[in-house]
Structures are given as C-alpha cells and as structure tokens.
Amino acid sequence: MRVAVIGAGVIGLSSALCIHQQYHSLVPSLQLEVYADCYTPGTTSDGAAGLWQPYLSDHGNLQETLWNKETFDHLLGHLGSPAAQEMGLFLVSGYNLFTQPVPDPSWRNIVLGFRNLTPKELELFPGYSYGWFNTALMLECRSYLPWLTDKLMQRGVKFFHKKVESFQEVSLDGVDVVINCTGMRAGELQPDPELQPGRGQIIKVLAPWVKHFIVTHSTQSGIYNSPYIIPGSEFTVLGGVNQSGNWSEENSAQDHKTIWESCCRLLPSLQKAKVVQEWSGLRPTRPRVRLERETIAHGHRQAEVIHNYGHGGFGITIHWGCAMAAARLVGSILQEKQLARPRQPRL
C-alpha cells in the first residue's frame, strides 16, 4: 500500500507523520513517500514567523476552528517534553491591537490567559484604542520541519527530490493514495481558481529585547496588511503586507519601507535593530481550506487523492488538525480497500 505525499512544507510533513503514526502498525504493507522539489529551509512555511494565531473571525467555519484547537492542544502537550526545544516550540505572550472595539475571536478560549488590554497598556500603542493580551505558541519551521523530517526518516519514510507534474504520473508509478500538500502551486496539478496568492514580505531583525508579539489590525487593510512584530528564538520578524493576486516573490523596496516605518512607529526601540534578512512568500489563500478526497480516473486506473492545501496565513496554526483529518480520510480509503479485497473461498 503506497501513499505518496506531495509537498514538504509544514502541511506535507505533518500529514505524512500523522498518517504513519496512525496506520503503520495496522497496515504492515504501508509504504510512505514524500515528493517535493523544495525542502526546508526553502519552503513557504520556513518564511513564516511561526506564531500560532488564527484569523480574527472564522466566518462560521467551525471545522477550521476545531482544527486550530486540535493543533494548539497537540503542541501544548509537547511543551513540557525535551523535544520542545528541538521542535522550535515555545510559549510567547503578546498584544493584538485595534482602532475600535471588536468582538472576541473564535480562539479566545484556546489560547492561554486571554483578556482585554488595560488603559495603561494601550498607552504603549498610540493610535490604538482597544486590544487583547494572551499567551500563545511559537512553532519555528526552521526547527520544526527538520524535526518532522527526522521523525519520518526514523520511521523509514522515503524522500524524493522531484517536481511532480501530475497526479497520473504518481499513480501510474503504482502509488495508491496521493496526499496533495502542494500549497501555493496546487493549481499546477489541478486548476483551482479559488486558490490565490496572498503575497507577504518580512524583515528579519536582531532585537532580542522584544519579548512580546504585537499584531495590529485594520478593518480597511485586511488581515496581515497591518504591521506586526513577532519575536523568534533568534530573530524578530517584522511584517505586515498581504497582497492578494500578487505572484512576485521578489522583495519590494516600497514594502520594505512600509514595514520598517510602521513597525518602528509601533515599537520605537526597533530603530536600533539590525536588519539581517528580507524575504517574500506567497500565502496559499483560499476561502476555505481544501481538505477532501477525490477519486481521479484516467483510463482504467483510479487514483485516490486527498487534497490538503489552501491554508493561507494560518498553516502552522491549523496544520495538525488538518493532518489528522487527512489521516482519517486515508483511513476510510484503507477500509474501502479491505472491503474490496476478495474473501477467502470456503472449503
């Protein structure tokens, strides 16, 4: 039973691990493979700061809220273990800022210690009149993806450095189930007009005195189009652009200026921070995550494809819940295949 995961970002690797964890002992013939033309540290996931935080509103999409919660709880459970540091996992507290009162987010009870900001705290942020404080998690992919890779290799999962051009290519090779975790480039395997780039640019600086995340919100600009500051274990990430439909992965001088000036206005101490790196990436944005099964027929062969892409700017936040959902879909395929196997003839 060959299962191939296409894509080695946070979605692909976590899906692979989840599937292997759940089925390798139930299905002795299970062979898991990962195909990607891009591995850490070159994936979109690597560019993300790694802060666990969903969008402000789930738009009634309780499924995604549940996946977010499953991810948070799963990671929280790992916090006390010796693996946490290797995984790039740690707690971080911080601020969400608004120019007017807003309803509490869907995740208020998922994070720790969620509360409104006091007037004295708001004095720190002129121009913002309302906000939240909470403790959340950081999961840095430059550590997490190698950790996942390590776990997968220990389990005998095979990795291939290869650009998959079509689902057929993989199924003709004998793969039974394909897990499509191709993120931004899912459209190359199967057109999806709902999948659009949400271009982001970030500036990585050295500012180890920053111990809190600060995420601002603007109703006019939209999510991630407002300055944010996220302290990592080594660098602090400054960001705040989300350009819908922009496919450019080149750093823009104009965006640099916008991000730098707005973040320094937000946190004056950043003026003395040393810039270390600049990066642009494309959030694989979709109205909702595509997490579903599809049977693709070509000729007389059928391929089972499980799509798991379109996580926008909240891939890290939602990844484990989606990995488990993808694994459940694999489970249902396995069940069907068992039923399809011919019964032993009675003598």
Place this chain on the structure above:
Amino acid sequence: MAAPKVAVVGAGLIGLSTALCIVETCPSCSVAVLSDQFSPNTTSDVAAGILIPHTYPGTAIHVQKQWFKETFTYLFAISNSAEASESGIHLVSGWQIFKNTPKEESPFWSDVVLGFRPMSKAELQKFPQHQFGQAFTTLKCDCPPYLLWLEKRLKAAGVQMYTRKVSDLWELHSEYNVVVNCAGIGAHHLVGDEKLFPIRGQVVEVHAPWVKNFIRDADGSTYIYPGIHRVTLGGTREKENWSLSPDPDTTKDIFDRCCSLEPSLQGAQDVKVKVGLRPSRQSVRLNREVLSQGGVKLLVVHNYGHGAGGFSVHRGTAKEAARLVGECIAALRGSSSRAKL
C-alpha cells in the same frame, strides 16, 4: 558659595541613579562618583533586575508603593523609546506561582505593573505543583547595559568617576561638601551599620533565547528571568553568608529547580554562575547625617540597604536622596550666608 561639591560613594545601581537624580535636581552642583568597583563588578550586575518589589518590614507600604511607582513610570518611558535597547530596559510578561493559595491575593504593587490578574486554570496546568498564580507584565533592567547607560548619561552631564576605595566617609571632608553614601553592602564596614547584613544570592545565567516569559515561585527562591541576551536562573537566600565564591552544588540545585518549572531549560547552553550579596536591612536607610570633627562639618546623605528590592525602588529612593542633598545644600548656603553677617 562656589558650586557645591557632592561625592556619591558607590557605583552600583543606587549610586549611579542617585548621582543622576542629583545632577537633574541640582544643576549647579559638581558631582563625582567614587567607588572601588564599577560595572560589571558590582552587586547590581549579578541581579536579574526584574521589577517585582520586595517588601521592607520597616517602611510604610504607601512609601514603598510610591518609590515603585516612580521607578516603574521612569523605566516604562525609556523602554518605549529608541534608547530601550542601549539602556537594557524591556517589558516582560510572566507568572508568579504559589504552592499554596496566599492569604493576600493582591500585593500592594498589583496596580502598578501591567495587566495584573490571577492565572487561569489552563495557565496553571503548566505548573502541576502549584495551586495559585498571578500573571502580569513588568519591566526588567539588564545589567551591565543599564549601569553603563547611566554612566554614559552621567559623563555627558560632566560627572567625574573615580576608582577609589573610601575607608571612612570623613576622609572626604576636605574635598567635598556633601557625601552620599550608596555603598550598598559596603556600608556594613564603611559606616559600621550592624543592622545591615548580606543575604547571599547565587544565580546561573544561561543562553536560552526561546524563553520569553518570566516564572517566579512566590517563595522567592526559584525564578527564571529572561533578559535581552541571557536568562537568569535563581536562586538562593542565604542570610549572613558573606561568601562570593560560586558553589557547584548550589548551581546544580538551582538548575534542577528551574528545570522543573521550565523543562526546556535542559537544552540551555553557555552557563555562567554569579554570586551577589543583597545589602539587606529592615528598611532602606534614607536619611541625613552631619559628621563633625573639630568644628569641621561633613554633610552626609545615606541611601543604602535595598536588599532584594533595589531595582524595583531605585529611582524613587534616588529622588528622595537627591531631595535630601538639596536640603543639605540649602543648609550649607544658609550657614555660609549667616557667616557673612
């Protein structure tokens, strides 16, 4: 009278911050700092510098609260400016945890720090041995950066710094009009204050940059304070122990206690062990004294004995000491004008 000459004895946190306050309130004064030790070799350099007050049994609570408020407000403004990184001052959030629920749920300083509130059940799950906790955001002054920043401002204001061991305040009577005694634990010998005693503290500094929150056991003995570059793990409270030598068994014990609160510290690198003697007293000695010998007077202001709470109240006591220096100078001016009649 010519520009009054003021000597501040001691170049730790109290000496430097007091000198700065004197410069601010008495621009005509000529101020010098005399000390046998400067940063990074002062007691203040060992402390993590977190702003969580220590309660002085001998001082009215409203006074301690005023000192803390002044200090917090002063540092808050710096932390929010472009000078923050150079000064070593930064905001940090975290938790103070209790093995048993305290009688007093809110300390006197709970409305000075930011966002003070009890910890939620979910937050407490991280600490299975503890039943109760408080979450808040406060400030931390990293040393040496903060002391070096104070020195820089003093030098810019024309304050001279001298490495000099003062054995007796009287030896300064011919060079200075007013002496401010900020000798910390040194005051035990310098002015023979038997009420001043050391409480030895050993700390372990590690490189663990993923630790972003402080954790403090309310018993005061176990704490994790993340600084700009290093995390300070503590600690000990050994009364009347004058030893400045690090003890390896203590290091292991501190590390074990801290790892039980924050397991990820197992992976911490680059361990440095330090020892400091908290200059402890029932209350901070903050008063004026006139020393006289053979008709010659030396006006003294004392500002020492801050124990475990130096960082939390330093600006408040420095301002009070500067005010007392102002009184001394007024007295000197008064007596010198009387002498002219």
